[in-house]
Amino acid sequence: MEPAMLTAVLLVLALQNVAQGDLFTSIAEMELLLEAEKGIPDLLDLYIERFQQRLDEIKQLSLEKKQQSNRSLGNNMRLITNPVSAYLLIKKLIEEWDDIKRLAGSDIGEELLNEISELRAMNYAKNPTTEDLTGAAIALLRLQDTYRLNVKEIADGKILNASVVQPFTAKDCFDIGRAAYNTNDYYHTVIWMEEAQERLRNEMPNETVQLKEILEYLAFALFKQGNLKRALLLTEQLHTIDPNHPRARNNIKWYEDMLAEEGMKPIDYRRNIPPITNPRPKSGLDKNEHDIYEALCRNEVPVSIKAISKLYCYYKMDRPFLRLAPFKIEILRFSPLVVLFLNVISDEEVKMIQMLATPRVILISILMIAFFIAFISI
Secondary structure, three states: OOHHHHHHHHHHHHHHHHHHHHHHHHHHHHHHHHHHHOOHHHHHHHHHHHHHHHHHHHHHHHHHHHHHHOOOHHHHHHHHOOHHHHHHHHHHHHHHHHHHHHHOOOHHHHHHHHHHHHHHHHOOOOOOOHHHHHHHHHHHHHHHHHOOOOHHHHHOOOEOOEOOOOOOOHHHHHHHHHHHHHOOOHHHHHHHHHHHHHHHHHHOOOOOOOHHHHHHHHHHHHHHOOOHHHHHHHHHHHHHHOOOOOOHHHHHHHHHHHHHHOOOOHHHOOOOOOOOOOOOOOOOOOHHHHHHHHHHHOOOOOOOHHHHOOOOEEEEOOOHHHHHOOEEEEEEEOOOOEEEEEOOOOHHHHHHHHHHHHHHOOOOOHHHHHHHHHHHHO
16 A cells, blocks of 8 residues: 555544544533433522522511501600610611521622612611610610619510510520620629520520520629629539530639639539629719719709709800890709700791601610600609
8 A cells, every 4th residue: 555545544544533532522521411401400499499488588578567667656756765665676677687688698689788778878767787786785774774773674674654565585685785795894794694594594495595695694794793603603504505615614714723713622612602793883983973973863862942942044145146046044953053945946946856857767876765764754
């Protein structure tokens, strides 16, 4: 055979092998691809099921929001002027917003989130944040101290002459205790964590918070308040519930070491447990000043007849504008000085402010708590 013919034959044979190889590879890949395609309908069904669940949750959330919107304005005002109800409202708004963000976790959902934010912006309302919730919690603590309110009554919504239908859950009490803890206020942490623990017992088996969460905060707060043995016992209880807790074992050793430094024998670490000590933290004021301030808020500092005889009213005219429109001022008390400004704005202006503010009231703050105190004290 001629060399040229031999080369041509070999080339054809080589090309034939390559073509058969490519064809074999393509067929094998197509077979794998077709096999994989069989699973796609199942994946799509699963996606449809999950998407339908998301739609059902969104429908339920929409129904709840419509029911809330149908409440009368009077009911809404009663809701936001009660500190307990206001705290629960802020918490509910935050949880609902988190649910909306979770349910709308897609490109379409992102549009929904933007539209909701734009709607709230048009009504001059902002989304409540965890900082707002913390502020409402701290306001409740101030109200508790100033008016010497029992923590159980607050948690039941009974504040002075006001009451609410929905009391606090164990989780609500836990959240308030944690807010106090985060500000290094261990006095209130102990009080509210104990209340959370008590309510948790009554919630069984539908607990709103885990016992181990309460124990961790309560144990450390008790330690900071000088209750070392009780902190040790609660931490051991925590370790029993959760042997893998990241801090429990080390804290037990830490508490035992401190008891040993105090000269106590190991056999006495868990015996003769003294009553709980829970001193209230000092404020920025002198103790006497602070006590007087709270007593004044409770209207427990009467004005003597002699002091009343020296009280008077006058027109404030020490500014050029006040020459034309002086303020009417009534002195209610000299020590400390308390004055009442009269007719600074007209009744019509007051009504206008109320009309503009009422539909847009979403957040509750310490200022609103002060308004509530003044309102129910009249």
